[in-house]
Amino acid sequence: MDFEKEFRVKPSESVSLKKRETKTKGPFDGKADAVAATEDTIATIQDLQYRMYVEAKQSLLIVLQAPDAAGKDGVIRKVLGKMNPQGCRTHPFKAPSRVELAHDFLWRIHRCTPARGKVAIFNRSHYEDVLAVRVQNLVPESVWRPRYEIINDFERNLVANGTRILKFYLHISPEEQLERFRKRLENPAKHWKLNPGDYEARNQWDEVRRAYEDAFEHCSTKDAPWYVIPADHKWFRDAAISSIVAKTLSEMDPQFPPVEVDLDEIRRLYDLAKDAQKI
Numbered sequence: 001m002d003f004e005k006e007f008r009v010k011p012s013e014s015v016s017l018k019k020r021e022t023k024t025k026g027p028f029d030g031k032a033d034a035v036a037a038t039e040d041t042i043a044t045i046q047d048l049q050y051r052m053y054v055e056a057k058q059s060l061l062i063v064l065q066a067p068d069a070a071g072k073d074g075v076i077r078k079v080l081g082k083m084n085p086q087g088c089r090t091h092p093f094k095a096p097s098r099v100e101l102a103h104d105f106l107w108r109i110h111r112c113t114p115a116r117g118k119v120a121i122f123n124r125s126h127y128e129d130v131l132a133v134r135v136q137n138l139v140p141e142s143v144w145r146p147r148y149e150i151i152n153d154f155e156r157n158l159v160a161n162g163t164r165i166l167k168f169y170l171h172i173s174p175e176e177q178l179e180r181f182r183k184r185l186e187n188p189a190k191h192w193k194l195n196p197g198d199y200e201a202r203n204q205w206d207e208v209r210r211a212y213e214d215a216f217e218h219c220s221t222k223d224a225p226w227y228v229i230p231a232d233h234k235w236f237r238d239a240a241i242s243s244i245v246a247k248t249l250s251e252m253d254p255q256f257p258p259v260e261v262d263l264d265e266i267r268r269l270y271d272l273a274k275d276a277q278k279i
Contacts, residue, residue, distance in 0.1 A: 001027040003243040007227045009220035015228065017209045022173040023232035026240070034235040041242040042082045048249035049119060053087035055254040056117035059163045062245065063122045065131070066170035067208065068198045069180040070231050072123050075170070079242045080121050089114075092123040105129045105147065106154055113158060126151060127167075127219075131211045135204055148218035155224040164248055165224040168241055169212060170231035174205055 003026075009015055028034040052058055062080060064072045076090055091112040100108040106126055114120035130151070134144050155165055181198065184190040201208065220226035227244060231237040 003240045004227075004247050007229055007240065007244075009216045009226040009228060011221055012217060013220065015213045015216045017171065017213060017228070020171055020228055021230050022171050022176065024230045024236060025233070026236055028236065028239065031233075031235045034233075034239040038079065038235070038239045038242050041239070041246045042079060044246045045079075045242065045249060046083060048246065048252075048254060049083045049087060051256060052119075052249065052252065052254035053084065053117045054256055056257075057162060058252050058254060059114035059116050060119045060245075060249065060252070061114055061122070061158065061163050061165045062119065063125045063127070063165070063167040064170065065125060065127055065167070065212070066231065067172055067177060067205075068195075068201060069177050069184070070170035070172040071234055071237055072170065074234060075168075075238060075241055076121060076123065079238050080119075080245070083119060087117060088119040088121070090121040090123060093125055093128060106150070110154070114163060116162060125167075126154070127215055130215055131208070134211050135207050148215070151219055152221060152224075155219075155221070159223040164252060166244060166248055167220075167224065167226045168244075169216070169226060169228050170237060171228050172231045174202065176232040177202070 026034075028037065052060070064075060066072050080088070081090070089112075093108070096105075096108060109122075109126040112120060112122070130144050130147050133139055134141075158165060184193055216226045216228070227241075229237055229240050
């Protein structure tokens with residue numbers, strides 16, 4: 001299965017989330033098969049990320065957006081968090097602070113974009129300013145609607161400076177979300193995640209979906225695509241995302257820098273050090 005082709009939103013494509021599946025097995029026989037495939041893919045990601053880190057010429061930005069309980073933290077923990085932390089950092093974007101609100105909406109975002117050789121993971125992102133801001137009526141439409149083009153310009157600038165961008169929407173059904181809420185309620189270790197606002201947001205499910213659909217249509221571009229990933233099966237979600245990340249890193253083709261030292265001289269020095277150690 002070509003996950004990249006299957007779940008990528010084409011530029012200007014009108015997306016209906018109601019018509020997109022939230023649960024699928026894809027090419028896998030089941031969970032065990034998918035988990036094994038994901039582990040192999042993660043090994044590929046680790047190798048390619050190391051090469052990109054050493055090369056220090058390109059960077060990768062991964063954006064995760066989703067309804068509550070769809071699995072953003074799970075993807076980071078099980079897949080993306082397996083990368084070398086020296087070259088990878090996660091940025092969770094919560095409600096903006098007073099200082100952040102005193103600047104333009106991209107100010108806090110641009111500071112977190114990845115330097116050359118690095119990977120940045122956004123847990124929520126600049127898209128909240130055309131999603132939550134819109135649904136919760138925090139600003140008028142005359143403010144949030146022009147932001148689509150501002151976001152596109154922002155992402156084009158990143159791409160022009162060597163950053164590849166992958167944007168994932170974890171597509172979960174309301175039934176599966178409620179089941180995960182139940183599991184949170186029954187697990188004391190997850191009580192810290194409980195929030196009455198999560199239930200209020202369910203009353204705006206259709207409005208939130210429409211906001212996402214507009215974001216996909218306006219902001220899924222050739223160089224900064226959106227992917228709608230079926231997320232009811234956590235193991236499929238992880239397999240699909242890991243496959244797309246691995247394919248992207250492979251296309252970036254990071255290379256080890258050329259050797260600039262005299263290898264023969266280094267070998268001579270090593271032999272001298274080894275002989276000295278024997279004395």
